[in-house]
Amino acid sequence: MKKTPTIALIGNPNSGKSSLFNQLTGLRQKVGNFPSVTIEKKSGTWLLGPKTESIVIDLPGLYSLYPKSLDERVVIDILANPAHENYPDVVVMVADASNLKRNLLLFTQVADLGLPVVLALNMLDVARDKHLQVNAVKLAMKLGVPVVRINARVGEGLDNLKQAVVQTLERPAGTTLNHKYFFNPADQFPELIDDVKRTNQLSNNYLALHYVQQHDIFSFLNTEKRVAFDQLIEKYDFKESGFQAAETMHRYAVIDGLVTDSVKVADDFLVKPLWTKRLDAILLHPFWGYAVFLLFFLTIFQAVFTLATYPMDMIDAGVSALNDWLKLQLPSGALTDLLTDGLIAGIGGVVIFIPQIAFLFFLVALLEESGYMARVMVIMDKLMRKFGLNGKSVVPLISGVACAVPAIMSARSIGNRKERLLTILVTPLMSCSARLPIFTILIALVVPATPVLGFFTLQGLTLMGLYLLGLVSALLSAWVIKGMVKNTERGYFVMEMPTYKTPRWYHVGLSVWDSVKSFVTEAGKIIVAISIILWVLASYGPGDTIARAEETVQTSNPALEGATLDNAVAAYKLEHSYAGHFGKFIEPAIAPLGYDWKIGIALLASFAAREVFVGTMSTIYSIGSAADDDNGTIKARMRAEINPKTGEPMYTPALAFSLLIFYVFAMMCMSTIAVVYRETHGWKWPLIQLAYMMALAYGLAFVTYQLLK
């Protein structure tokens, strides 16, 4: 047995594969990428013995080794390539026992590749409810592999699974070579298979067939090799689609024969489980289906605004309290300022997102776990198609409310190229959680918390309005762009409707933990870096104007003293810093939107990541005010800001709404641009996206300010 063996989890979607992965690896999992492709790889460690640790890899769910989407490609790319760093020593195939025949199709394919397989029979309780009896012992004899009964949701049978995996790993190498094929392609194309095996040094007939069928998507083959396969196909007059169909039908026939005495079928298996039937009657109903959907989402937004604000206010107050305390304890100087106003203010700007991100991912995880998401896709498909999208676009659009980056990646499940591209282009218009703090703070500044209809508040409704604006503009943009993109290939909607399940809180919790962790590490790095750079730019300036600030202010205003003087000096310093010069430089361009140079600094800083806006405002206003000004929070500082031209408060409703509208539309996120570049394989679409979103942002913010002024 190898020192740290690799175990791949494979299975149909909805077979409980991810539940098993969570049970095996718990908090020891990490998210990365498969080498050379941008498909998310979840891996983790599982202790097989006191000293043997194994690496478990959760492969994307799929129905067969012939991929139908980009995500699924990675599976055959690994399984066909023993040199791949993730090539498994043993495959654990998770099978939904209530749907055994369909699950066994994939099993027979993996087994035919000659890989050591352990079959984990899951969802036996669902099978029992459907009056399906599965005999694991008989099945193991028929299939020739270890079969283990597990319950991935509650973690039963994991010890037996571990034992079966260890035994399979300890089996001397080469014992799988005498494997009898469930389907042997050499029965019909002996010369072709021999030819491929000889020229590629392969020993497995079925692997040879996959080289013939899928050479175009194998990342480990070069063009020369691929051309050679095309010539072979022509030489032997091999019909790819026809042969694939024949293979699937042959496998189902073999499976039928194998399972007859190990599976007792219910009398009528076309009948849905009772609760799924009852819930579908409501959730797919022409009226109640949409009513429940709408109510559900209104509640989410209201809850996010009301519930998440408590921990957020605490974090906000905690960070400024910590800062004040540190300023008192540490000797004053540039280093202390960098630590407090630069670093801690920046970290505070990251931490403050956590409650909202956690909350939104919690709800998305709940939707996915319960099976409701598939119903939402179905009832939305016809509507979404009018805008050139797909029912499955609902997942990216909803996830986009948390973060556009994973949302855009989840658009891979959309089979149709055009519908997928449109989804990618408009998803960033959904208001992501990075916009939420901007919205929250500006709304709180200018909209009163008047109760509306008891349940809602005017602030909550305004927030909901901004989210709706994002959604409506996403749909309208898709509709406009629809006419400009050509459809080059057909894609399918076809998908399995899972039965409803009570969500497992442990799995929901893990999914939330993952999202928060990756947000804090990924976005956190950018935010902290920009905060520090910004602090430096805002604290230093060209020449000796900053050093002589106090002198200059005192000479021009000899009457000033005490706190007023400190304030004036601080404001003078900011104005003459590098950041101040920067802001002044772009002020003419943003003045029509109502912004001054201070907001200009924040706009520039948030160009890379919009979440930096609030942190920047916090940095700017804490530098711009004197140290003894301890009405600490950023909200209070913004409220106190005076417009030097009018003498009135700076943050008027016109300015606040102009900023709100700007941030609804502006494409201010490097990570999103990067992910769109990767997903569309070029600069064309990310640049088009950047241009159209920025034009909308500038234009509509201008209109808003001019109308409300």
Add this chain to the structure above:
Amino acid sequence: MKTIADLKIGERAFVKAFRQVDLSLKLLEMGCLPGSEVMLDFIAPFGDPLGIQVNGYCLALRKDEAATVLVEDSI
């Protein structure tokens, strides 16, 4: 020819053939084989997509996709 798109809710039929090669590969893999019995389970609001019960589970597909699957009342 009758297709899945012509079925009424609760009506059963047997899959006979496919009109579209690529889609048939996907449906075959999902256990919708010639000779399988199917039942129309639901029609989404606005008449599209459809849900069919096949091979012990529920499969959703668009109406134009369903129209590529030919069915007959008995084998």
